[in-house]
Amino acid sequence: MRLLLCIALFIASQLSLAKWHGDDQDIMGTKVSVALWLEDDRKAEQAVAAVMAEMHRIDKHFSPYIETSELYRANQLAPKSSAQKPLSISPELAAIIEKSLHYSQLSDGAFDITFASLARYYDYRNKLSPSERQREELLPAINYRLIHLDTKNNTLWFEHPKLYIDLGGIAKGYAVDNAIEILQSFGVKHASVGAGGDSRVIGDKFGRPWLVGIKNPRADAVAITLPLEDVAVSTSGDYERYFIDDKGERVHHIINPRTGKSTNGINSVTIIGPLGFDTDPLSTSVFVMGAEKGMALINRLPGFDAVIISSEGKVSYSKGLMPPE
Structure with a gap:
């Protein structure tokens, strides 16, 4: 801790x-x-x-590792969605992503839930980092501006096919408040x-x-x-x-x-x-x-x-x- x-x-x-x-x-x-x-x-x-x-x-x-979670589903389907056919998500997930995007803007991108597009390939237990090939391929996917969220209709789509989000930097604080x-x-x-x-x-x-x-x-x-x-x-x-x-x-x-x-x-x-x-x-x-x-x-x-x-x-x-x- x-x-x-x-x-x-x-x-x-x-x-x-x-x-x-x-x-x-x-x-x-x-x-x-x-x-x-x-x-x-x-x-x-x-x-x-x-x-x-x-x-x-x-x-x-909201765990990115549990295959039945809504976040896991969003990571699988939002990159395949589009402005014409966005993914429907729960109001709760929409609110967490909206708050995340607020802090991305406030911090000029220092906080960015799309960091996981590349960071998911770090393995701290086995002392492994992403390869240079992975870094070159996935760095363009780390950009919160590629997340398209509609909080009125609670829909979501990702502009990059390799974009992946992780709420680990905000979900625990949200959970503590709840x-x-x-x-x-x-x-x-x-x-x-x-x-x-x-x-x-x-x-x-x-x-x-x-x-x-x-x-x-x-x-x-x-x-x-x-x-x-x-x-x-x-x-x-x-x-x-x-x-x-x-x-x-x-x-x-x-x-x-x-x-x-x-x-x-x-x-x-x-x-x-x-x-x-x-x-x-x-x-x-x-x-x-x-x-x-x-x-x-x-x-x-x-x-x-x-x-x-x-x-x-x-x-x-x-x-x-x-x-x-």
Whole structure:
């Protein structure tokens, strides 16, 4: 998990005063966790189960690897569709793609779900990169402008026959937001939900903020701890999925859409904001844009903050996290 939630929920003295409930499961290729406080044990168990069910639902519908998922179907059929005969998709998938395209435009292409046209051929477990032939053939397919989405009619078609999309840079943030809405519908006012590097907390810990730790990118330790309440937090790091190639270079999963290769210069980006649906794509955007341009973007967006750890170990903070002068 790229973001460590340092939540002291299970200290014995606190358990005697409050009723904390939770669970964690492996879903969407990562660890999904939920922790909440509720006096009604039965309702709490139902709330936890409902969150996990929603996480499984999102994985089932929007995983690019599950052959029965809607996203898998879109990747198979949208490249074969056209403006005359576009592919019909669900309003939910249309909304996620629309949000993705918004951040593609905002970041000048740094965030681009079509990166997967080439990135799908990386194999981090077996230390394999796409061949030069694949790179030459598929780089032209990495271009969000080749996605044609009609949100009025919920239709989709791809302009390039090799175009392939992956929602891994936005779907977890979306899932975390959905989970929080579910918990609130059960009357939960104090909770945390995490899915890999994406987390969201509501309320506090009865007078104390949640403590969210940013991982040291090069050590099994927390580098920075932030006290937070009622926010979403997303971290993108070059240490989650990677291998060291025969040149001694780190090949990781955060791909620069312009080159089809791993982005250099930054080890970790953490974004703080109201919704995971926004902080998730923003963390990738800033990582690819670089520290200077990425931080400038965050400083222009009201309600968002960032912590960037460069490849040299330098830590940068957005204006909202800086002490007053």
